[in-house]
Amino acid sequence: MSLTTSCFSEYKDIVQEGDLVLIWISRDQIKPVKMDSEASFNTRYGTFPHKDMIGKKYGSQIAIRTKGTNRFAFVHVLQPTPELWTLSLPHRTQIVYTPDSSYIMQRLNCGPNSRVIEAGTGSGSFSHAFARSVKKLFTFEFHQVRFEQAMQEFKEHGLLDENVTITHRDVCADGFTIKSGDTTSFDLTNVQNVDLNANAVFLDLPAPWEAIHHLDSVIAKGEKVGVCCFSPCIEQVDKTLESLEKNGWTNIEMVEIQGRRYESRRQMVRTLDDALERLKDIKRRKLAGMERRKRQLEGLKTEEEKQDQNNGQPVTEKTQFNPFGKGERVKEGDPNYQWKEVTKIESEIKSHTSYLTFAFKITDKTRVEESK
Amino acid sequence: MSLTTSCFSEYKDIVQEGDLVLIWISRDQIKPVKMDSEASFNTRYGTFPHKDMIGKKYGSQIAIRTKGTNRFAFVHVLQPTPELWTLSLPHRTQIVYTPDSSYIMQRLNCGPNSRVIEAGTGSGSFSHAFARSVKKLFTFEFHQVRFEQAMQEFKEHGLLDENVTITHRDVCADGFTIKSGDTTSFDLTNVQNVDLNANAVFLDLPAPWEAIHHLDSVIAKGEKVGVCCFSPCIEQVDKTLESLEKNGWTNIEMVEIQGRRYESRRQMVRTLDDALERLKDIKRRKLAGMERRKRQLEGLKTEEEKQDQNNGQPVTEKTQFNPFGKGERVKEGDPNYQWKEVTKIESEIKSHTSYLTFAFKITDKTRVEESK
Amino acid sequence: MDPLTKICADQYVVMRLPSDNCKLVELKVDSSVSLGKFGAFNVNDILGYPLGTKFEICYDEDTAAEPIPTSGKFKNKIPIGRIRVLDDSTLIEEEKLNNFDSSENNQDLINMGSDIQKLTSDEIEELKKQSVSGNEIISKIIESHGNFHKKTVYSQEKYLKRKKQKFDKIFTVDYLSSSALLQYLIDKSDIQRIMDMSQESLGMLLNLANVRSNGTYLCMDETGGLLVYFLLERMFGGLNDSTDTGKIVVLHENEHPNLDLLKFSNYSEKFINEHVITVSLLEFFEPPTMEEVEQRFAPLKKEQLYELKSGKKNTYYRKLKWYHNQLEIMKVTNEIEYDALIVASTLQLTSLIPKLGEKVHGSRPIVCYSQFKETLLELSHQLYSDLRFLAPTIFETRCRPYQSIRGRLHPVMTMRGGGGYLMWCQRVLPASEPEVTNNIEV
């Protein structure tokens, strides 16, 4: 079934049989699912039959009553985008996250004219973002298992039919040229050599400096070509700078991207006056208690206390005055209290992803004569 | 006159003759001035005689009427603290700023037990912060002119009478030992060697790795001693790490401190409804203008227009409806408008000061027998 | 010739000068461009080279042939120099600093404030007239500097950089990408006008909004067209003959839209009119009905049109244009479910976004840029309680550039503080609460 082929490149209106959709359970739980009217999607809250999703508009909330407790439970059915896809990946995988990938694309001026080399493919999340915007993406992965996984995934996502070529290759050893005999998704039936002609390069390799000299033969001539090397350690940057300089790349600049996500929260407004009122209440009750004990010792009771005793409600049991509720048990945003809107950074941040080293090169500066 | 000696170590109540005060004109203009009842402090807004300040409480606003324009102008007279002093320094000087210096002090656990080595003294701003909190500060400066300037300043600020020793020294070449014959503020009349016995060390040197091996002879034995090296470049950090390891320092960790200052600002609340009202007003006036022109062409006038004409007020001159005022000319916070409170980071930030490399060492791990 | 890769005539390009300042220049054939103290050159001399090429302006005997007027109207006119293409390898050599002695520290430099320069400024002026390149001037200046060898390598670099910025006659001609335009506006210190935007925030906005060549986007842009420029670059890459179908509907709060910055782009007016539709907020929220429109005008049939006198014909076509405009307004208001909502506006977002968000297709992103986090905080709280919007999230992204010189690597010491924030959420379609009996077991 080839209905899924377009899910990353075409805007879809209605969820159809065979579609790859992302089911949003929560921010941390987004699951890719292929629509199959016979199948169901199980969560801890209950079961969502696919046929409740098929025929609905993308973005629809799908609601059920939970088994047993009979409560309202729901998911949202979304069309995949590279960014949502990245969020859906398990966190243990090495992923180039959106703050980095979007900056790299912008800085390398990625758009409909771009012919991009990516090495290595890794989890493939960045490949999706590239594929959305560029003319051609040539991605290389040296790890056999990851290569096969990525190729399968790209096929299912329809990327190979569009503008993506994936090749199994150790680019440090063997460079970027794609030729017959290679393990690649490129159809080499009628070609000997593929003209990569790349004008943007992204190297996410442990030793990019071993690959840089291979670039000269595959990048576009007579135009400005950009490269970005993605390395976690500063010593890698140093070696990369050395190699870039030696190979004639210029405008070399290393940057770091720091992406932060904020949660919108509320903090209870607790005024000084309320705090004072509460202390006064405590003091009053304390004094009343002392006097009561004193009177009890002296065998005396006020009329009120006698009444209270008749009602079986001793004064000491009266509810305490507390304008702030019972501490943590007040739900954030409870309309009985006043709230101040605050932002809270995620409790664990990605303080470092990698250093991004950019450089540019014009391989052939020959002048072209005006033709018009 | 020695009245100034205590300005950094004692809380003062009243501004007195001879006091060193900081005159606060604005955030970026804080001037150190020695009180002299004969003298005056000149600003572009007018002249503030010292005698208007002497006898006032510290923190007093001193107000004058400006010459000519006769407007209200004022300054505040403050007692110096190390942090205000740092703010008052010209920015071109190499300064260890409060986010860094306060972190270093905290991490080296500076307090009344600390005996601190600082090299080099530099602008002396960090020396002031150390001096406030520690038992002894031994500061070293190799640059002749800076040494003399700092010694003079420390003397005037009363630091040398308290707990600070400054020595002219290239510590990389000659180590930290202070002995007779040295150019130092320490009184060497009756001592041959000064027992530094330092338990905290701060090295702000171009090549700290050349000084680290000199430390063994001057740091305290039998207790944990901390060092912090302050270097702008990552390659300096690398050499420092190498030297620290080689010299037996442990728990080595490099950190960066990122300090940010925010301005409290207000942004005008401009609602969609107001924007729509404004567009409607424009449309109405446009239509009215068209009709008026049309009628004028046809030689017709409404009663109203005739009246307006009689009053000399043509309709076209009517003020436009604009709920947002005339753009930038509205003063931020103008009570005629609604405002949203926002924070704005300073427009130029100190994105990097230096890398801070910390390490610790116990020179003598011999066990001490319980004496009690 | 490809205006995306080569320097072409009638193109806007960005020129970077030794001072690190940028200049936007329209390249008119047969004209010359003056870079002030950095010299002047003929446009024809640079056409046809790849965009990104670095040039040097040289003044030698040949150019000296052109007399420099010492008085009169052209007294201060910069003489036009010869153009030399700079080779990358030369550049790298020149950028290095291995030829001078240096000190381990500044210890021997007594006077910290000013440098000891034996050349007078008149002598330097004379050098400038004689020398072929700025490099030679700088070498001479260093030779004459009394204390240069006493400086540390750091101070030497600072000194050299200052001098290079003053005497080098080098410039680069680059493609006016969206990032380059942004950088130009930042350098011009027009930060407030462009809402404190940064390259990293806009790059992230484009990705979060899932911008593609074939989408229809609803947009508010209060920066004079900068945001739209970014969208167009990402969608069509400056290709004037792009066949992609993407469209941007730009709403504006004034009588007329302001997309002035688009004039710097490579797109023809026709192309822009085809892909960028501007509508005022009033028209968008209170569009005309078909009835209202037809009351005022109805297009004639072909036969009727033929019968019109030429005088009336002009009026007719003017009205026809108005008529089509009204139809378009009705269409963008009533018929389109947008593929993204992308907003950079200082209007109160809580009153704006829920209403605009209504027009977005399910499962499509809403991205809102703001200079201030606080306005996005308020917005995200409101959207959070509205079932039509899924998981509003506030992002901040900051790029921290390094002094990327081997052996002296460190983040730059000072940089601009701002860059703005993004709110991202997905438009979704709430379900009605299902009946208890609807509980399906599988």
Added chain:
Amino acid sequence: MDPLTKICADQYVVMRLPSDNCKLVELKVDSSVSLGKFGAFNVNDILGYPLGTKFEICYDEDTAAEPIPTSGKFKNKIPIGRIRVLDDSTLIEEEKLNNFDSSENNQDLINMGSDIQKLTSDEIEELKKQSVSGNEIISKIIESHGNFHKKTVYSQEKYLKRKKQKFDKIFTVDYLSSSALLQYLIDKSDIQRIMDMSQESLGMLLNLANVRSNGTYLCMDETGGLLVYFLLERMFGGLNDSTDTGKIVVLHENEHPNLDLLKFSNYSEKFINEHVITVSLLEFFEPPTMEEVEQRFAPLKKEQLYELKSGKKNTYYRKLKWYHNQLEIMKVTNEIEYDALIVASTLQLTSLIPKLGEKVHGSRPIVCYSQFKETLLELSHQLYSDLRFLAPTIFETRCRPYQSIRGRLHPVMTMRGGGGYLMWCQRVLPASEPEVTNNIEV
């Protein structure tokens, strides 16, 4: 023996374990401390060594002499090992990883999920019983690892670190500095209770507040005493016999103050009572008058006191204590002009700070810590329009630690996000607007 530099009995210390977790331990003479899977040791064995010393727990023939119960009540009791002081040089050697082959990349590792370990967990358990040190166990495990040499040096490090955390029996005994206490509380994930405080924010707070040994500070501390602990350390450095005169007046919003964390400090109760005065907000803002106090109690003269019966004497002293407490409340409320106001409270700051700020001496700082920038923003706007407060400023400071291994330097990949914000301003004394005639010319 100096409890600030040496490991002393009856002292609270912080122990760092191979798992990077911290433990607070009170060192009781003749008792033992169990570190769970990392072993157990006798307190007496570590007394007298410098604070900061790293120890290893060893199990050899000598210790094996002590029978490990395999059943009964003490079945799971950790046997007590011998203590060995670790030398720095050994440590550094051990921390290095030069002895294993490694791969340039993980290419040859096919199964990425799990490692190929030939030792069974039973065999590892057996090793644990035999081996002297965790290092030996780890070496054996690596030898038996099928793919270890195929891992990159990075993966090897990760693997080793995990194993070390599991098998090393090493611990460090450190002085419980304020920063160490904070780190302990952070590790315990008690972030909310300590208002998300960080070492760098508190260090900056102490400096901005100009904290000295001789000042009198007004303080609110909602963290159970953490902030007061920081103040005491900076003021007195853990010196129980300090002669410095500094005082902290701590206001609290509940009936009783909560400074529980001070129990971990080296100070005697007497010392704390002398330097830390707690007063409720109500007492502070509505203090008793002398008249009210004397109505309820008046101290007796010495002669009268002698005449009291012993039964009444106790009551008298209880009331005398109350009396002195009331006098103290009046004093801290009415007489003291504070040398700083230092607040970490979740009460609404705009209602709190202006009132407390009134009690601060001119030219003295006010520093307010908050987890959220938004509350400080609101506060600083209010203070800005109040002439008693000069230049309110909001600060953020963040420490970014690096993996500080040569050759593999980079910022740590993930870290805690928070750390709070500070508002800093100076208390000033507004002048009345001078008369026009007052204009003095000099």
